[in-house]
Amino acid sequence: MKQTRQIKLGPYILGSGNPVRVQSMCNTDTRDAAATIAQINLLENAGCEINRVAVPDMQAAQTLGAIKKATAAPLVADIHFDYKLALEAVKQGVDKIRINPGNIGGAANVKEVVKACADAGIPIRIGVNAGSLKALKDFAGRPNWPDEKWAGTMAAEALSEANLLEQLNFKNYLVSLKSDNLERTCLAAEKFAAQTDIPQHIGLTEAGSFLAGAVKSSIAMARLLKQGIGATIRVSLTEHPAMQVRAAYEILKALHLRQFGPEIISCPTCGRCRADVAGNVKKLEELIYADKNLLKKAHGKKIAIMGCAVNGPGEARDADFGIAGGEAEGLWFERGVPGPKIPQDLWIKRLIEEIEK
Ligand code: SF4
Known part of the structure; x- marks a missing residue:
C-alpha cells in the first residue's frame, strides 16, 4: 500500500x-x-x-x-x-x-x-x-x-x-x-x-x-x-x-473504506413483481439524503425493498428490515423473518419509522 x-x-x-x-x-x-x-x-x-x-x-x-x-x-x-x-x-x-x-x-x-x-x-x-x-x-x-x-x-x-x-x-x-x-x-x-x-x-x-x-x-x-x-x-x-x-x-x-448512510438493497424486479420497487427506492433515498438527522439514524442500516414475497424475504435475509412487494400490499420482514402486511402507500412511512427508532 x-x-x-x-x-x-x-x-x-x-x-x-x-x-x-x-x-x-x-x-x-x-x-x-x-x-x-x-x-x-x-x-x-x-x-x-x-x-x-x-x-x-x-x-x-x-x-x-x-x-x-x-x-x-x-x-x-x-x-x-x-x-x-x-x-x-x-x-x-x-x-x-x-x-x-x-x-x-x-x-x-x-x-x-x-x-x-x-x-x-x-x-x-x-x-x-x-x-x-x-x-x-x-x-x-x-x-x-x-x-x-x-x-x-x-x-x-x-x-x-x-x-x-x-x-x-x-x-x-x-x-x-x-x-x-x-x-x-x-x-x-x-x-x-x-x-x-x-x-x-x-x-x-x-x-x-x-x-x-x-x-x-x-x-x-x-x-x-x-x-x-x-x-x-x-x-x-x-x-x-x-x-x-x-x-x-x-x-x-x-471498497469498505468508509461507512456512510444506509445500504439499501433492492431487487431488479421480474415478472413476479406487482409493486413499484423503483419508485419506492427512489423516494426512500431522496428522503434520507435530504435530511441530515435521518441520514445519521440510517447510518449502517441495511434496508431491503424487494419486488415479491416469493423470494424477497429470503434473498434479503441479510437486511436488518425491509418490505417484499405484493399486489396492493407488502410483507414486512426483519432479518429474514416475515411480519405483518403493509399497504403499498404506507411502505415509506413504515420504513422511515423503523429508521428513526
Ligand atoms: S424478489 Fe421477486 S420480484 Fe424481485 S427479482 Fe426476485 S423474484 Fe423477481
Missing part, C-alpha cells in the same frame, strides 16, 4: 492512515452568496465533507468570506490564471486553494500565493489536467500520444509544479492528475505516486453523465484506492453535485 505524508485541511488530517474524504463542487454562481450557501448546505446534508467553489473573478473572490461564515465544511477556492484571486480568497478565510501553478503567471506569483497560504496555515491543491498541459502548447490539435505518454507527461508536470512548492519549503499540499480517460488518469496517478509521498486528490474529470461517469469513475477510483492512492475523492459527473457525493460514498462503501 502506498504511504503518503499527511496534510491538514480544516478539521481533517488527509493522507495515509486517515479516512478518504469526499469532495464536491458547487455549480452555482459563486457571486450569488445566497444560492451558493444554499447548495453547500444541501451538499453537507448529503454528507459532503469538502466543498469547492469556482472563483472566476474578484467579485466571486470577495464573496467567499460570506459563504465561509455561513457554512461548516472546509471551503476550497478554485482559481485559474489570476494569482490575485488566490490572495483575496486567502484573505476571505477559505480553507484551501486549488491552483495550477503553471497557469498563474510564473514563479513570483506562485511564491506570493504559497506565502499567503503558509501564513494562513491552509493547504494548496495543485491540479494538473490533461487538457491544459504545458506540453500541449506546441500542438495545434490533440496529439496522438499513447496513454503511457499522456500519463508520463502529466506526472512530470505535476512533479515539476510540486517542486516549485518544495523549493519554497511548503509541504502542506496535495496534487491531482485528472483526465477524462480512465487509463491515462490511473497511470498518471500511479506514476506520480511511485515517485513521491505527496498525497493525491483523485478522480476523473469530465467523466460524463450520471451512469457512464459513475461507472467509469468507480473503476478508476477502485484501482487507485486499492493501492492506497487517494486522500480525497470527487466523482465529477454531469449531474447535481449532491449526486456526486452519493456516488463517492457508494464507491468508498463498496
Whole structure:
C-alpha cells in the first residue's frame, strides 16, 4: 500500500492512515452568496465533507468570506490564471486553494500565493489536467500520444509544479492528475505516486453523465484506492453535485473504506413483481439524503425493498428490515423473518419509522 505524508485541511488530517474524504463542487454562481450557501448546505446534508467553489473573478473572490461564515465544511477556492484571486480568497478565510501553478503567471506569483497560504496555515491543491498541459502548447490539435505518454507527461508536470512548492519549503499540499480517460488518469496517478509521498486528490474529470461517469469513475477510483492512492475523492459527473457525493460514498462503501448512510438493497424486479420497487427506492433515498438527522439514524442500516414475497424475504435475509412487494400490499420482514402486511402507500412511512427508532 502506498504511504503518503499527511496534510491538514480544516478539521481533517488527509493522507495515509486517515479516512478518504469526499469532495464536491458547487455549480452555482459563486457571486450569488445566497444560492451558493444554499447548495453547500444541501451538499453537507448529503454528507459532503469538502466543498469547492469556482472563483472566476474578484467579485466571486470577495464573496467567499460570506459563504465561509455561513457554512461548516472546509471551503476550497478554485482559481485559474489570476494569482490575485488566490490572495483575496486567502484573505476571505477559505480553507484551501486549488491552483495550477503553471497557469498563474510564473514563479513570483506562485511564491506570493504559497506565502499567503503558509501564513494562513491552509493547504494548496495543485491540479494538473490533461487538457491544459504545458506540453500541449506546441500542438495545434490533440496529439496522438499513447496513454503511457499522456500519463508520463502529466506526472512530470505535476512533479515539476510540486517542486516549485518544495523549493519554497511548503509541504502542506496535495496534487491531482485528472483526465477524462480512465487509463491515462490511473497511470498518471500511479506514476506520480511511485515517485513521491505527496498525497493525491483523485478522480476523473469530465467523466460524463450520471451512469457512464459513475461507472467509469468507480473503476478508476477502485484501482487507485486499492493501492492506497487517494486522500480525497470527487466523482465529477454531469449531474447535481449532491449526486456526486452519493456516488463517492457508494464507491468508498463498496471498497469498505468508509461507512456512510444506509445500504439499501433492492431487487431488479421480474415478472413476479406487482409493486413499484423503483419508485419506492427512489423516494426512500431522496428522503434520507435530504435530511441530515435521518441520514445519521440510517447510518449502517441495511434496508431491503424487494419486488415479491416469493423470494424477497429470503434473498434479503441479510437486511436488518425491509418490505417484499405484493399486489396492493407488502410483507414486512426483519432479518429474514416475515411480519405483518403493509399497504403499498404506507411502505415509506413504515420504513422511515423503523429508521428513526
Ligand atoms: S424478489 Fe421477486 S420480484 Fe424481485 S427479482 Fe426476485 S423474484 Fe423477481
